[in-house]
Amino acid sequence: MRQTKKRVTIHDIAAASGFTASTVSRALQNDERISDATRIIIESLATQMNYRSNAVASSLRTGKSKMIGVVIPLFNRTFFASIIGGIETVMKQAGYSVMICQSNDDYESEKAAISALMRARVDGIAISVAAQTENFDHIQLLENEQIPFILFDRTHEEMEVHQVMIDDFKGAKDATLHLIEQGCRKIAYFAGVQHLTTQKNRTLGYKAALAEKGIGFDDNLMIISHLKEGSGDNAVNILYDKGIEFDAIFAASDYSAVAAMRNLQKRGVEIPKSVAIVGFSDEPFTALVTPALSTVNQHTHLMGQTVATLFMNLFQNEVDPKLMNKIILEPELIIRASSLKKQHF
Amino acid sequence: MRQTKKRVTIHDIAAASGFTASTVSRALQNDERISDATRIIIESLATQMNYRSNAVASSLRTGKSKMIGVVIPLFNRTFFASIIGGIETVMKQAGYSVMICQSNDDYESEKAAISALMRARVDGIAISVAAQTENFDHIQLLENEQIPFILFDRTHEEMEVHQVMIDDFKGAKDATLHLIEQGCRKIAYFAGVQHLTTQKNRTLGYKAALAEKGIGFDDNLMIISHLKEGSGDNAVNILYDKGIEFDAIFAASDYSAVAAMRNLQKRGVEIPKSVAIVGFSDEPFTALVTPALSTVNQHTHLMGQTVATLFMNLFQNEVDPKLMNKIILEPELIIRASSLKKQHF
DNA sequence: TTACGTTATGCAATCGTTAGCATAACCATA
DNA sequence: TATGGTTATGCTAACGATTGCATAACGTAA
Numbered sequence: 001m002r003q004t005k006k007r008v009t010i011h012d013i014a015a016a017s018g019f020t021a022s023t024v025s026r027a028l029q030n031d032e033r034i035s036d037a038t039r040i041i042i043e044s045l046a047t048q049m050n051y052r053s054n055a056v057a058s059s060l061r062t063g064k065s066k067m068i069g070v071v072i073p074l075f076n077r078t079f080f081a082s083i084i085g086g087i088e089t090v091m092k093q094a095g096y097s098v099m100i101c102q103s104n105d106d107y108e109s110e111k112a113a114i115s116a117l118m119r120a121r122v123d124g125i126a127i128s129v130a131a132q133t134e135n136f137d138h139i140q141l142l143e144n145e146q147i148p149f150i151l152f153d154r155t156h157e158e159m160e161v162h163q164v165m166i167d168d169f170k171g172a173k174d175a176t177l178h179l180i181e182q183g184c185r186k187i188a189y190f191a192g193v194q195h196l197t198t199q200k201n202r203t204l205g206y207k208a209a210l211a212e213k214g215i216g217f218d219d220n221l222m223i224i225s226h227l228k229e230g231s232g233d234n235a236v237n238i239l240y241d242k243g244i245e246f247d248a249i250f251a252a253s254d255y256s257a258v259a260a261m262r263n264l265q266k267r268g269v270e271i272p273k274s275v276a277i278v279g280f281s282d283e284p285f286t287a288l289v290t291p292a293l294s295t296v297n298q299h300t301h302l303m304g305q306t307v308a309t310l311f312m313n314l315f316q317n318e319v320d321p322k323l324m325n326k327i328i329l330e331p332e333l334i335i336r337a338s339s340l341k342k343q344h345f
Numbered sequence: 346m347r348q349t350k351k352r353v354t355i356h357d358i359a360a361a362s363g364f365t366a367s368t369v370s371r372a373l374q375n376d377e378r379i380s381d382a383t384r385i386i387i388e389s390l391a392t393q394m395n396y397r398s399n400a401v402a403s404s405l406r407t408g409k410s411k412m413i414g415v416v417i418p419l420f421n422r423t424f425f426a427s428i429i430g431g432i433e434t435v436m437k438q439a440g441y442s443v444m445i446c447q448s449n450d451d452y453e454s455e456k457a458a459i460s461a462l463m464r465a466r467v468d469g470i471a472i473s474v475a476a477q478t479e480n481f482d483h484i485q486l487l488e489n490e491q492i493p494f495i496l497f498d499r500t501h502e503e504m505e506v507h508q509v510m511i512d513d514f515k516g517a518k519d520a521t522l523h524l525i526e527q528g529c530r531k532i533a534y535f536a537g538v539q540h541l542t543t544q545k546n547r548t549l550g551y552k553a554a555l556a557e558k559g560i561g562f563d564d565n566l567m568i569i570s571h572l573k574e575g576s577g578d579n580a581v582n583i584l585y586d587k588g589i590e591f592d593a594i595f596a597a598s599d600y601s602a603v604a605a606m607r608n609l610q611k612r613g614v615e616i617p618k619s620v621a622i623v624g625f626s627d628e629p630f631t632a633l634v635t636p637a638l639s640t641v642n643q644h645t646h647l648m649g650q651t652v653a654t655l656f657m658n659l660f661q662n663e664v665d666p667k668l669m670n671k672i673i674l675e676p677e678l679i680i681r682a683s684s685l686k687k688q689h690f
Numbered sequence: 691t692t693a694c695g696t697t698a699t700g701c702a703a704t705c706g707t708t709a710g711c712a713t714a715a716c717c718a719t720a
Numbered sequence: 721t722a723t724g725g726t727t728a729t730g731c732t733a734a735c736g737a738t739t740g741c742a743t744a745a746c747g748t749a750a
């Protein structure tokens with residue numbers, strides 16, 4: 001049977017020092033009303049006795065947990081890992097902890113995660129919605145319960161809520177324009193599920209670029225999938241099976257792009273000479289494949305920092321919580337060998 | 346000024362139902378002493394009033410938070426992401442939440458993370474130690490405070506603590522033996538920092554394979570670095586600059602291996618014909634590079650599940666907490682094109 | 691009818707910290 | 721010397737859920 005040793009509380013320090021618990025509490029919080037002399041006594045006693053304040057009790061009393069929750073679809077993308085890195089950087093400085101939950105792109109898991117975070121009484125929740133989420137009642141619930149929350153990257157633009165996203169439209173448009181400038185005209189587009197705002201906007205960007213250059217949109221060239229590792233491979237097979245000609249691929253995911261590249265290389269297709277390729281996300285391995293993959297960098301670390309900063313502003317009432325904050329970051333097209341038909345280094 | 350709407354508590358339900366808070370609490374916990382009739386009344390009232398139990402209060406009272414903490418070096422490796430996935434799978438089923446902190450491979454951050462988790466009174470802490478951690482006092486502290494904790498992957502084998510790891514020795518030995526079987530004799534080894542147990546064991550495995558086959562260990566062939574993306578590139582340059590001959594590379598990281606591959610390809614070196622390459626970790630992109638990278642799979646999801654299961658056993662006193670559990674999982678060599686000199690598909 | 695067991699519920703303390711409202715001790719000023 | 725203002729600390733009631741120990745209400749057997 002595990003014998004849990006009783007942890008030391010402010011009452012123990014109070015007893016040891018001869019002061020009251022309130023004085024101890026104040027001293028440890030650097031309350032100015034406590035004299036330096038007793039503060040020093042109490043502080044040294046606290047260290048000596050190995051005191052560690054109980055965040056649970058404090059949280060119950062103050063109603064603040066100094067913790068925010070983050071719900072992301074999956075860890076296994078550098079994309080989300082990097083965003084969380086950005087969030088943590090800012091939050092840690094402000095003395096906050098970050099609790100992370102994965103939805104695995106599943107609606108029920110997302111609901112469960114949000115529910116767990118609410119039960120844990122986090123001070124705020126940041127959410128990047130799951131691919132399967134098409135119902136936003138659980139988000140509405142946060143609104144009703146007046147829990148500060150921010151949607152990031154995969155948002156729900158129709159809702160009047162705080163959100164931080166990148167300009168997917170521009171990212172996709174720039175990528176497509178770049179391919180057109182390289183002389184491509186039949187640009188296959190490997191798209192993600194279209195109920196995600198990010199994916200929808202990328203599609204609009206792709207189409208806008210074509211329209212701007214007077215190229216008609218060809219339905220056959222757009223292949224929708226979940227953009228997992230296997231789907232790029234699959235998409236190329238579909239194009240070949242259907243006998244659809246293409247001289248470029250713009251994939252809304254780096255994994256999909258690299259898988260497509262491999263498929264083409266196996267078929268003896270030269271890249272970028274016969275088919276130019278651009279991905280999306282700037283995953284670190286894109287610089288390591290051959291040829292190096294052109295892609296769209298989403299400034300993920302900055303996005304995370306932006307989310308965190310917005311939280312801090314909300315917590316400090318520096319912004320009107322009623323006033324929706326919609327922050328849109330600029331993506332950056334990274335041009336590498338996979339799409340460079342004209343110039344060479 | 347944010348007007349926090351008061352959340353509904355068991356007292357509100359008590360008032361609405363005419364029962365006491367204790368009865369409400371018991372009813373919602375399915376205490377058998379409560380009659381079915383009142384249970385139904387209370388439960389329906391709870392749903393109706395949108396009641397959500399306060400985990401903070403519950404945690405303070407019971408001393409259990411139903412939350413475990415996980416400290417990892419970095420998110421941005423599929424390796425750790427996948428382990429966490431495994432942990433979550435098991436924990437979620439048992440009604441636990443998982444709180445994740447990054448150490449960024451930094452000792453101070455690791456200490457801070459553990460401290461935050463202790464303050465949050467998590468029921469257990471799983472740790473994969475930071476690369477810079479060489480002092481284990483903070484781990485010892487957990488031991489002293491009797492907080493259940495498990496070290497995983499990057500452990501500290503000398504300590505008598507619960508740990509879950511993979512057999513890095515075997516993984517490295519198998520990889521090296523495979524290269525030797527392919528006819529390689531001058532196998533360069535791109536190693537990680539040697540105070541990490543994982544890295545140390547890989548080095549032993551590499552050396553054991555050489556010894557077993559009667560090949561002498563050549564200090565020049567072993568290059569130690571942090572195994573970041575750039576270091577594989579760098580290591581190859583060092584070999585060339587020093588004029589050291591090699592016919593294979595075993596890199597203790599996939600990123601390093603792929604970077605090395607690129608460097609060699611730029612130099613016109615044929616892979617695997619002139620230089621065979623094996624990486625470590627089986628990151629998803631390894632299957633997508635050309636040639637596909639041979640690597641060592643570490644069964645990360647299983648490792649996570651194992652950690653979680655061990656926690657559950659500890660929590661339920663099904664194992665003697667004094668009895669150290671050291672669980673070692675088997676790695677698996679994944680042979681792909683980058684190291685196949687002899688056979689062809 | 692009395693005594694006792696069951697069943698269903700209530701009472702009140704508790705977890706550790708915080709904070710509003712005293713209050714004691716001291717000093718300075720009129 | 722009386723009055724008022726500081727300064728430093730104490731008292732006590734929260735925060736919301738849980739739980740050991742009553743106890744009321746009812747039934748049942750002697």
